[in-house]
Amino acid sequence: MRGVIMHAPGDVRVEEREDPTIEQPTDAIIRVEAACICGSDLWPYRGIEPVNGPTPMGHEYVGIVEQVGDEVTTVKVGDFVVGSFFASDNTCEICRAGYQSRCVHAVGMGSLGTQAELLRVPLADGTLVATPSAPTPEQIPGLLAASDVLGTGWFAAVAAEAGPGKTVAVVGDGAVGLLGILAAKQLGAERIIAMSRHADRQALARTFGATDVVEERGDAGVAKIKELTGGLGAHSVIEAVGTQESMMQAIRSTRPGGHVGYVGVSHDVELPGLELFFSGVHLHGGPAPVRRFLPELIGLIMHGAIDPGAVFDLTLPLEDADEGYRAMDERRAIKVLLTV
Amino acid sequence: MRGVIMHAPGDVRVEEREDPTIEQPTDAIIRVEAACICGSDLWPYRGIEPVNGPTPMGHEYVGIVEQVGDEVTTVKVGDFVVGSFFASDNTCEICRAGYQSRCVHAVGMGSLGTQAELLRVPLADGTLVATPSAPTPEQIPGLLAASDVLGTGWFAAVAAEAGPGKTVAVVGDGAVGLLGILAAKQLGAERIIAMSRHADRQALARTFGATDVVEERGDAGVAKIKELTGGLGAHSVIEAVGTQESMMQAIRSTRPGGHVGYVGVSHDVELPGLELFFSGVHLHGGPAPVRRFLPELIGLIMHGAIDPGAVFDLTLPLEDADEGYRAMDERRAIKVLLTV
Numbered sequence: 284m285r286g287v288i289m290h291a292p293g294d295v296r297v298e299e300r301e302d303p304t305i306e307q308p309t310d311a312i313i314r315v316e317a318a319c320i321c322g323s324d325l326w327p328y329r330g331i332e333p334v335n336g337p338t339p340m341g342h343e344y345v346g347i348v349e350q351v352g353d354e355v356t357t358v359k360v361g362d363f364v365v366g367s368f369f370a371s372d373n374t375c376e377i378c379r380a381g382y383q384s385r386c387v388h389a390v391g392m393g394s395l396g397t398q399a400e401l402l403r404v405p406l407a408d409g410t411l412v413a414t415p416s417a418p419t420p421e422q423i424p425g426l427l428a429a430s431d432v433l434g435t436g437w438f439a440a441v442a443a444e445a446g447p448g449k450t451v452a453v454v455g456d457g458a459v460g461l462l463g464i465l466a467a468k469q470l471g472a473e474r475i476i477a478m479s480r481h482a483d484r485q486a487l488a489r490t491f492g493a494t495d496v497v498e499e500r501g502d503a504g505v506a507k508i509k510e511l512t513g514g515l516g517a518h519s520v521i522e523a524v525g526t527q528e529s530m531m532q533a534i535r536s537t538r539p540g541g542h543v544g545y546v547g548v549s550h551d552v553e554l555p556g557l558e559l560f561f562s563g564v565h566l567h568g569g570p571a572p573v574r575r576f577l578p579e580l581i582g583l584i585m586h587g588a589i590d591p592g593a594v595f596d597l598t599l600p601l602e603d604a605d606e607g608y609r610a611m612d613e614r615r616a617i618k619v620l621l622t623v
Numbered sequence: 624m625r626g627v628i629m630h631a632p633g634d635v636r637v638e639e640r641e642d643p644t645i646e647q648p649t650d651a652i653i654r655v656e657a658a659c660i661c662g663s664d665l666w667p668y669r670g671i672e673p674v675n676g677p678t679p680m681g682h683e684y685v686g687i688v689e690q691v692g693d694e695v696t697t698v699k700v701g702d703f704v705v706g707s708f709f710a711s712d713n714t715c716e717i718c719r720a721g722y723q724s725r726c727v728h729a730v731g732m733g734s735l736g737t738q739a740e741l742l743r744v745p746l747a748d749g750t751l752v753a754t755p756s757a758p759t760p761e762q763i764p765g766l767l768a769a770s771d772v773l774g775t776g777w778f779a780a781v782a783a784e785a786g787p788g789k790t791v792a793v794v795g796d797g798a799v800g801l802l803g804i805l806a807a808k809q810l811g812a813e814r815i816i817a818m819s820r821h822a823d824r825q826a827l828a829r830t831f832g833a834t835d836v837v838e839e840r841g842d843a844g845v846a847k848i849k850e851l852t853g854g855l856g857a858h859s860v861i862e863a864v865g866t867q868e869s870m871m872q873a874i875r876s877t878r879p880g881g882h883v884g885y886v887g888v889s890h891d892v893e894l895p896g897l898e899l900f901f902s903g904v905h906l907h908g909g910p911a912p913v914r915r916f917l918p919e920l921i922g923l924i925m926h927g928a929i930d931p932g933a934v935f936d937l938t939l940p941l942e943d944a945d946e947g948y949r950a951m952d953e954r955r956a957i958k959v960l961l962t963v
Binding site: 556 | 716717720721722724725727853854855865867870878879880885888889890891892893894895896897899900901902903904905906907908909910912
């Protein structure tokens with residue numbers, strides 16, 4: 284089969300890979316219908332994370348079940364399925380508490396490389412959720428978004444306790460931040476402040492439900508959020524970047540007793556204890572337990588209540604994955620969908 | 624009047640201070656019945672925080688209202704009252720959300736010095752809670768504890784979401800940690816693990832509701848908590864120390880999706896972002912909004928449901944405050960009550 288391999292920073296190729304096979308009776312093999320390129324794929328692409336030899340890429344996916352192991356009971360051949368970027372058994376104590384991304388048997392899908400024609404999904408019963416019927420072509424991008432960026436933005440909004448009567452600020456205007464806005468809107472937030480200085484992203488933010496846009500960053504951005512919230516700060520802040528500046532911007536934009544939901548993978552971040560203490564905020568985040576939200580998100584997408592697929596502004600065939608990486612690296616694209 | 628003044632690290636004296644007077648129509652003057660020495664008073668005593676000239680000391684207090692300003696309506700002369708270490712209006716948006724320690728008009732009582740015969744309490748209506756009847760002498764230590772250490776331990780347990788079915792670990796065996804155990808027990812926790820290596824504190828921990836004691840610290844302490852919780856970590860962890868080691872011990876002892884309630888004032892603490900991200904815990908803490916809990920705590924104490932006063936293991940007259948500071952500094956006493 285064909286699949287994306289990263290050989291070194293900036294060097295992404297589509298090559299022949301061995302077809303995956305059922306290794307455990309709990310595995311399924313799916314024929315990938317669409318995959319995508321994640322902001323986190325740019326860390327190794329930019330050399331910020333090491334590339335240790337040729338590495339299969341991708342952790343987001345939707346597809347059709349082609350084969351199942353003997354113990355798989357909840358999905359069957361022919362089902363259209365969505366999974367998260369962590370395979371999880373969905374039965375352990377951590378999964379049952381809603382933290383499937385930290386399942387005691389979790390397998391990172393990134394290690395399997397979903398930017399490919401075929402994919403082995405471990406713990407298929409716990410990991411995959413079948414759509415109630417075959418999706419239309421228009422629904423596929425939304426379902427693919429549910430696999431990570433939507434699920435992650437949704438988790439951030441839930442972690443930030445976005446809801447009725449709340450003012451929500453969103454730090455980061457990438458796909459996750461934008462879908463955090465969509466999530467906050469769905470969860471009933473009263474006011475949603477997008478922090479963005481790019482016209483195209485501001486427009487999408489407003490489409491997804493942003494009521495205000497703040498272009499300032501850092502201390503100036505914090506001051507602006509305070510100004511918009513009677514000097515108190517937002518009730519809920521979504522952090523979707525993962526840098527020292529963005530984390531501090533998020534914490535400082537939150538009122539005492541408010542909630543920060545952070546999903547940007549923290550790189551070189553050190554949180555100062557005394558400032559955090561006196562901020563009085565709630566801090567929750569980490570790798571999003573997307574599986575918790577998949578049934579609800581699939582329902583919303585299939586019923587047309589939300590259109591998270593709008594976040595994909597460039598669609599390319601799998602064979603052109605290298606151009607997709609370049610477009611995201613150069614910020615010419617917010618999020619790239621790869622058709623398989 | 625007589626009052627405690629710190630002149631320099633290790634130099635605490637009881638001296639004549641000017642009697643406080645009503646300065647604002649929202650003030651009350653109370654005759655202090657009992658005050659106490661806080662673990663945080665030891666930071667300047669030990670020279671870890673600077674002492675900028677002679678400083679009135681103390682922020683915990685119970686007493687009888689002696690005089691009220693023209694606008695005070697909820698307490699009257701003769702009432703026995705308890706207040707928290709922050710004066711708060713209890714009407715602003717932050718107070719109404721339950722974060723009175725971060726009231727937009729908050730006044731730190733430490734700046735007024737409660738280790739004294741008389742005390743001016745700003746924002747008396749918002750700050751003071753009168754007991755339903757005059758307390759017995761046996762109830763006074765408990766009510767005094769409610770002013771800070773009990774209220775702080777209670778907040779930590781609430782922030783850690785201690786409750787039915789939960790395993791709660793407590794890092795720190797000072798007065799706050801011990802009363803965090805009492806709070807977790809009252810909140811219905813199933814299992815409470817005290818982390819302590821002092822026999823007297825272990826005994827008090829068990830009296831307050833600890834079901835297990837772990838003597839190990841740091842990585843060994845974390846390993847022990849994991850061992851006691853099926854490898855997962857505790858659901859809820861109370862942090863009541865405020866050092867880098869204790870914060871990391873608390874975070875690492877918590878299962879993914881679990882809750883850390885931290886109330887130790889963080890000194891020289893830097894939380895590593897990537898580890899915090901992958902821990903998947905909820906982190907909440909800061910200066911405890913004790914006022915939120917006072918009505919409930921006073922009720923429990925007056926009805927004899929809890930006896931937090933047991934945390935005071937040394938009682939001295941105000942005039943002997945210097946000996947009280949020494950006893951706490953040398954860890955000969957857990958918590959010192961000063962009778963006035």
